[in-house]
Amino acid sequence: MTQTEQPAQRPSRNGKGTSSKYEQILQSAGQLFLQQGYERTSMSQIAQLAGVSKGSLYNHFENKADLFTAFFEECSRTRLNTLKSVSQAPQPDLRTALEQAAATIISLMIDPEAIGLYRIVVAEANEFPNLADTLWHYGVSRTLTGLSEWFAEKHAAGQLIIKDIDLAAEQFLTMCQTRIIHRSRLSLPVDTSQASIDGVASMVADSFLRMYAP
Amino acid sequence: MTQTEQPAQRPSRNGKGTSSKYEQILQSAGQLFLQQGYERTSMSQIAQLAGVSKGSLYNHFENKADLFTAFFEECSRTRLNTLKSVSQAPQPDLRTALEQAAATIISLMIDPEAIGLYRIVVAEANEFPNLADTLWHYGVSRTLTGLSEWFAEKHAAGQLIIKDIDLAAEQFLTMCQTRIIHRSRLSLPVDTSQASIDGVASMVADSFLRMYAP
Amino acid sequence: MTQTEQPAQRPSRNGKGTSSKYEQILQSAGQLFLQQGYERTSMSQIAQLAGVSKGSLYNHFENKADLFTAFFEECSRTRLNTLKSVSQAPQPDLRTALEQAAATIISLMIDPEAIGLYRIVVAEANEFPNLADTLWHYGVSRTLTGLSEWFAEKHAAGQLIIKDIDLAAEQFLTMCQTRIIHRSRLSLPVDTSQASIDGVASMVADSFLRMYAP
Amino acid sequence: MTQTEQPAQRPSRNGKGTSSKYEQILQSAGQLFLQQGYERTSMSQIAQLAGVSKGSLYNHFENKADLFTAFFEECSRTRLNTLKSVSQAPQPDLRTALEQAAATIISLMIDPEAIGLYRIVVAEANEFPNLADTLWHYGVSRTLTGLSEWFAEKHAAGQLIIKDIDLAAEQFLTMCQTRIIHRSRLSLPVDTSQASIDGVASMVADSFLRMYAP
DNA sequence: AATGAATGAGAATTCATTCAT
DNA sequence: CATGAATGAATTCTCATTCAT
Structure with missing residues (x-):
């Protein structure tokens, strides 16, 4: 409900050349957050859009707030x-x-x-x-x-x-x-x-x- | 599934100098909406702050969205x-x-x-x-x-x-x-x-x- | 939730020739009960259809179950x-x-x-x-x-x-x-x-x- | 307002001889529906009787109506x-x-x-x-x-x-x-x-x- | 890492009933 | 009698998070 500040460990992109699941999630989360805002976007929606399981979200991000800030920083830097x-x-x-x-x-x-x-x-x-x-x-x-x-x-x-x-x-x-x-x-x-x-x-x-x- | 019946009545403010329960609710809702935004504000919170039961909210407003727009219009007009x-x-x-x-x-x-x-x-x-x-x-x-x-x-x-x-x-x-x-x-x-x-x-x-x- | 058996006092139809509020309620209740069944019919709906206040229902009938059985008996006798x-x-x-x-x-x-x-x-x-x-x-x-x-x-x-x-x-x-x-x-x-x-x-x-x- | 995502999965019965949670729910729901009817049976009751949490019901069935029809079909086929x-x-x-x-x-x-x-x-x-x-x-x-x-x-x-x-x-x-x-x-x-x-x-x-x- | 079932707290809303006026 | 606001319990359903596999 309130955000936690620890930035999730950013795993280096896996060398296999495929965009890692990490970025897949980030990208899907971003799309939804931008469209619907933070509160209206659910972790289930993100998981579904990213094509991963709900549990996977928590392997890469501590919680919803962490995922959100990660997206936001990435997005700010890129966009x-x-x-x-x-x-x-x-x-x-x-x-x-x-x-x-x-x-x-x-x-x-x-x-x-x-x-x-x-x-x-x-x-x-x-x-x-x-x-x-x-x-x-x-x-x-x-x-x-x-x-x-x-x-x-x-x-x-x-x-x-x-x-x-x-x-x-x-x-x-x-x-x-x-x-x-x-x-x-x-x-x-x-x-x-x-x-x-x-x-x-x-x-x-x-x-x-x-x-x-x- | 079944239709809703009572259209929310907007009672004219009672002249006794005490703000009617309608306005009591509106005022509490406004406070919370302004502080926390729409999604983060729950009907329970509003009821509690207004000192009324959750059910009472629905005697005056059809639903959360209706209460919200009522607050917003009142607030826009006044403020x-x-x-x-x-x-x-x-x-x-x-x-x-x-x-x-x-x-x-x-x-x-x-x-x-x-x-x-x-x-x-x-x-x-x-x-x-x-x-x-x-x-x-x-x-x-x-x-x-x-x-x-x-x-x-x-x-x-x-x-x-x-x-x-x-x-x-x-x-x-x-x-x-x-x-x-x-x-x-x-x-x-x-x-x-x-x-x-x-x-x-x-x-x-x-x-x-x-x-x-x- | 469970029915109470005391039949509500049946006031003799008022002599004014107009169908009493009692029957007005009974008729509206019947219409809704027959269409939707007991559980799906709410006292509010009945009051609204009958054009009386919700409180009035309880002046004539002890509770929902009583109103229901009253309707049913009347209906059985008549229909x-x-x-x-x-x-x-x-x-x-x-x-x-x-x-x-x-x-x-x-x-x-x-x-x-x-x-x-x-x-x-x-x-x-x-x-x-x-x-x-x-x-x-x-x-x-x-x-x-x-x-x-x-x-x-x-x-x-x-x-x-x-x-x-x-x-x-x-x-x-x-x-x-x-x-x-x-x-x-x-x-x-x-x-x-x-x-x-x-x-x-x-x-x-x-x-x-x-x-x-x- | 937002779309629902997870289509209720019908897991094949696990072979371990123990009835899966899916069937556990279905069985409990059936018992209550048959006894009390659809409207009078609440999801809480079903969850309690099945010994699962309320939320679990919605992992297996989209909503009450879906659970009901699932029960009914199973029951019709079997019984x-x-x-x-x-x-x-x-x-x-x-x-x-x-x-x-x-x-x-x-x-x-x-x-x-x-x-x-x-x-x-x-x-x-x-x-x-x-x-x-x-x-x-x-x-x-x-x-x-x-x-x-x-x-x-x-x-x-x-x-x-x-x-x-x-x-x-x-x-x-x-x-x-x-x-x-x-x-x-x-x-x-x-x-x-x-x-x-x-x-x-x-x-x-x-x-x-x-x-x-x- | 990945999964997805399980959870429990909490969300909005409904409803029978009461009671002061 | 009539009213309608007030109530609080109950209902359906959502959601972030956890955990065994």
């Missing part, structure tokens, strides 16, 4: 990795680069898995406090750092004038959440077409430039 | 009402007015109950789709409308130049969520002191003016 | 009365008279209410042992007596030669249950058209005459 | 099997053979288990419509077929003259129910001594011969 790459592609035009960065962020964050992860963290914030840490660590922090470094360069180059660079990065990220991401997280009807994303991205880039252009 | 009043107080200085509005919004949205409501909506978005509608209706919509009207006035008065007023209102509201609200929703450590709130509010006002001042 | 009239209509031809009596019996016994009563008696034979007495008394006994008297007359008149008249009556009644009644009681598909009934009735008359005609 | 053997023993004298067949049928059908099965089918005819099919298939059909074949032989041999053989078989079976079976099904006081059974059987044989002897 949120792409966010790091934001703003890697050099663009001659700053406005275009900002717009493109915003569009990328929005697209990544309305991905069903990202939405699912966000939901699960918010839902279980009290029961599993370190979920948020993990999400922040793998998801938000990296992006913010990436943006900060980028903005610092532009500041040094005189293309932007920013006093608090970290805050500016946070602002940029926050503004990206206008309308589309915000409504997606609530499962409210929302236009997620590329055109719609580009519209918000354009607005973000414009606003950001008004705020920080020389 | 989120205050958001309407944002920006009602006239201020000679536009910057100060914006800053104050932002500070008010931030304060209201990091209230534990508001955070709890947000969490529950995000968590149960799939199971109870109309929760988000209710939250949006009572919480977000009103605030946006209020801001839009205000900005329209300022636009008409030449103090702001805004093309898409509704989008501007959304931007303003989104920017208010930078750092403090965002982290609060994830139960991450965050400085919620007045000074911290004012800091973000000031940043929001500044940015907004840079974006839309003539 | 099974018609069986008495079997073989009242004089017929010049004995064969025709027998056939007609058999057809009447079959028709009466496949009536949904008769089937319902039979079912309920069989189902609750252990829990309410005197149901069977009542059914026998009001339903079977009368018919048997009627048949016995009739056969006795015919025996005296030399049209039939019967040693054990009571047994003959029972035989006649039993034979009437061939196929149609038997299958109806089990809700098995069965042809209940008049032609089908007449076919069995004819067979019964024939057989009976072979058995007892001089 | 009603003996009815098939009616009239297998050759008898030089037709009258004696008929009498003996009737006596056998009566004895089998007033067996407490047969009575219990009949009661349960009649009681649950609406809720479990295929109970009657099962009972008819395993119980009645076989007997009728057996009788029909026998009568056909006798007809071919000129010992009986029967136009509608199937109807004759039904008549024979119906007549066997006179008095003893009929009253037993209602739990009415009845003389079930061998003498009494022989009396009815004799009457049935006599009547049948009058109806169909050359």
Whole structure:
């Protein structure tokens, strides 16, 4: 009912080249947790989807909470990795680069898995406090750092004038959440077409430039 | 197998000053739902906290889901009402007015109950789709409308130049969520002191003016 | 859970000419008991169908068992009365008279209410042992007596030669249950058209005459 | 709300001579269902009588209805099997053979288990419509077929003259129910001594011969 | 490691009955 | 008499976890 913190021993993947039962379970658990949330997902369901026995679950994970955190960490590491790459592609035009960065962020964050992860963290914030840490660590922090470094360069180059660079990065990220991401997280009807994303991205880039252009 | 008969009656509050058992239940349910979420809260817990028998719950509400939505609507109507009043107080200085509005919004949205409501909506978005509608209706919509009207006035008065007023209102509201609200929703450590709130509010006002001042 | 035997005081119907609430309840209870059986029928259902409060039920009947037996007795008295009239209509031809009596019996016994009563008696034979007495008394006994008297007359008149008249009556009644009644009681598909009934009735008359005609 | 997963497995009886837990449950369930009927029998009672936990019941059967039908089918197959053997023993004298067949049928059908099965089918005819099919298939059909074949032989041999053989078989079976079976099904006081059974059987044989002897 | 039957605590819900008004 | 909220025991069913094989 409450989570236990000991990370289950992670057996090295067996050398036979087949994805180990460990990962099979993790993958099935993830699918269900993301769809249904922690409480509504039962160990039986996971076992069935993974094609293993209920008992096997407990050979690999101490209990449901352990399996859950294992999934979450794996998922955060794997799925949120792409966010790091934001703003890697050099663009001659700053406005275009900002717009493109915003569009990328929005697209990544309305991905069903990202939405699912966000939901699960918010839902279980009290029961599993370190979920948020993990999400922040793998998801938000990296992006913010990436943006900060980028903005610092532009500041040094005189293309932007920013006093608090970290805050500016946070602002940029926050503004990206206008309308589309915000409504997606609530499962409210929302236009997620590329055109719609580009519209918000354009607005973000414009606003950001008004705020920080020389 | 057999049909259920008694439609849950919503008795008008008795005038004797004592909150009726109906509201007693609703209040207890709310407390638990906000703390623990829907799934983790059991009807037994609610009955116990409300000081009534488990059976009594079903004299007033058809089932757990019904009790939950009843709580949520009541709560949305009552608790989120205050958001309407944002920006009602006239201020000679536009910057100060914006800053104050932002500070008010931030304060209201990091209230534990508001955070709890947000969490529950995000968590149960799939199971109870109309929760988000209710939250949006009572919480977000009103605030946006209020801001839009205000900005329209300022636009008409030449103090702001805004093309898409509704989008501007959304931007303003989104920017208010930078750092403090965002982290609060994830139960991450965050400085919620007045000074911290004012800091973000000031940043929001500044940015907004840079974006839309003539 | 087990029945209590005290018959509830039967208030004389109120003189206002309107069917009393007592009978209103009895009628609704009957409808539900016959459809669903004793266990599956709840006091709430009865109250709702009768349009009275649950509490009212207990003003008129001591408990569920009492209400049930009251219904059953009333029902047996009222509904099974018609069986008495079997073989009242004089017929010049004995064969025709027998056939007609058999057809009447079959028709009466496949009536949904008769089937319902039979079912309920069989189902609750252990829990309410005197149901069977009542059914026998009001339903079977009368018919048997009627048949016995009739056969006795015919025996005296030399049209039939019967040693054990009571047994003959029972035989006649039993034979009437061939196929149609038997299958109806089990809700098995069965042809209940008049032609089908007449076919069995004819067979019964024939057989009976072979058995007892001089 | 969530789907159920484990289809109840029907394990083959383990060969160790001890009845498996599956059958242990089935046997206990049967005992209670036959005594008390479906509705009055609770899963807790069954678990207790079988000496297993409540949860175990659901490892073997999907739900109460599934356990019930499983019991019923098993029971019908096992218990009603003996009815098939009616009239297998050759008898030089037709009258004696008929009498003996009737006596056998009566004895089998007033067996407490047969009575219990009949009661349960009649009681649950609406809720479990295929109970009657099962009972008819395993119980009645076989007997009728057996009788029909026998009568056909006798007809071919000129010992009986029967136009509608199937109807004759039904008549024979119906007549066997006179008095003893009929009253037993209602739990009415009845003389079930061998003498009494022989009396009815004799009457049935006599009547049948009058109806169909050359 | 793998299995899957077994468990017992606890979940939601129903229901006959009572009782103050 | 009539009402309907209140009750608490009982019911069906779920679920995380254990353990012998």
